[in-house]
Amino acid sequence: MASPRAAELRSPGEAAAAAAGGGGPAGPGAGPGLALALGCALSGAALVVLAGAVPRAARPDPAVPARQMERLEERAARLRARLDRCTVAGLALLALGGLLLAALLLAAAAARRRARAARRTGGTYGSVRLRMRRVSAEGTRALLESQLSPPPQPPEGPGS
Secondary structure (H helix, E strand, O other): OHHHHHHHHHHHHHHHHHHOOOOOOOOHHHHHHHHHHHHHHHHHHHHHHHHHHHHHHOOOOOOHHHHHHHHHHHHHHHHHHHHHHHHHHHHHHHHHHHHHHHHHHHHHHHHHHHHHHHHHHHHEEEEOOOOOOOOOOHHHHHHHHHHHOOOOOOOOOOOO
8 A cells, every 4th residue: 555645756647557456657658568569579570580591592403394494493583582571670679679668667766766856855846845734723824924014114214
């Protein structure tokens, strides 16, 4: 159970997420984002590895006629072009997954930093520390009387 002071320091969005069962400042959005980032990165890595594992060249065979060998070379050239596209797509997915993962980690670090700063500073506004205290009925009257002062009188001089 969190303390009442911690509940006061939460933003409205964090308080709503905590009431709904969310996991704190990182929130419920971190799970799907992390899964998407890792999915992109892993599928990109798999595409790059598979495209690199497929042999690209047609092996020359002296027993094969020249026209058939020419067709095999054309098919090998098309295969190389498709494997190159597969490699580029894999690298793009890998980069996208890495970018998403970095953004999620940065957002989580910033949320932790904000939460730590909110706990440390308490009720500050800029560099002014604001403290609320209870004042009794007599204290309120005294406080108001001490804050109200008579308006300043214009200086009386020889010209007035």
